[in-house]
Amino acid sequence: xxxxGGYRWFSISVIETDYIRGVRKxxxxxxxxxxxxxxxxxAQELEEIVRTFTDDYLAVYKIDLExxxxxxxxxxxxxxxxxxxDSGSYSEANRIFFCRFAASDYQGMCQDFGELENLKRxxxxxxxxxxxxxxxxxxxxWRRTIFRCMEYKNDLPSKAIMYICNIDQYRMERMRTQKxxxxxxxxxx
Numbered sequence: 001x002x003x004x005g006g007y008r009w010f011s012i013s014v015i016e017t018d019y020i021r022g023v024r025k026x027x028x029x030x031x032x033x034x035x036x037x038x039x040x041x042x043a044q045e046l047e048e049i050v051r052t053f054t055d056d057y058l059a060v061y062k063i064d065l066e067x068x069x070x071x072x073x074x075x076x077x078x079x080x081x082x083x084x085x086d087s088g089s090y091s092e093a094n095r096i097f098f099c100r101f102a103a104s105d106y107q108g109m110c111q112d113f114g115e116l117e118n119l120k121r122x123x124x125x126x127x128x129x130x131x132x133x134x135x136x137x138x139x140x141x142w143r144r145t146i147f148r149c150m151e152y153k154n155d156l157p158s159k160a161i162m163y164i165c166n167i168d169q170y171r172m173e174r175m176r177t178q179k180x181x182x183x184x185x186x187x188x189x
Contacts, residue, residue: 009037046073058143061162063090065120066153070162079164091116101143101164106133114145114162123149123157132167142167 014028060074070090084097094114102110112118113131122129128148135141144167151159 009033057163057165059162059164062150063119063147063160063162064158065090065116065123065160066158068116073161098145101133101135101145103134103136109133110145114147119147119160120157123147123160124155 009032011031011033012028013031014026016024017027018025057074058076059072059079062071062073064070068090069087070093071087072084075084082097082100084093094111094116098114099107099111110131110133113129119129128146130144130146132142132144135143144163144165146163146165147160148163149157149160151157
């Protein structure tokens with residue numbers, strides 16, 4: 001048991017070294033494996049998260065809203081050109097890197113959307129928020145950034161997952177449907 005409660009992981013190895021007249025001599029070692037168990041748990045969490053999304057996601061980040069940090073969980077080759085470090089300050093990454101994903105007309109809106117205090121405030125009432133924006137590649141290239149709160153502490157969001165996905169096909173379908181609706185309305189006028 002640990003100070004303050006809880007348990008700590010150890011591995012115990014024992015071998016018999018001698019057996020004389022019904023008495024066994026044993027030799028053993030105790031190894032602290034707490035860090036190994038934490039890494040295994042983190043790997044399991046990552047596997048569960050990865051199983052929940054498809055290849056449409058270009059990048060997935062774990063955000064610690066209390067510590068203002070992020071960690072890359074998945075990134076595509078398309079996103080690797082932005083050369084975002086695997087972890088660091090979320091606020092700094094939002095200011096320097098994440099707004100680059102959007103066309104200049106959308107950068108301010110994206111930066112405000114992803115601002116740490118805005119995320120905390122919004123995720124306190126909504127478990128998931130999202131924003132669609134055009135990329136610097138132009139009209140036919142749209143993305144969606146989604147933040148989902150994964151953990152609350154004292155009813156406040158503490159950890160979130162940030163997904164970035166392509167929505168070109170989805171957006172084109174939606175635009176086609178809107179155009180068909182407008183044409184149908186004109187036909188009935």
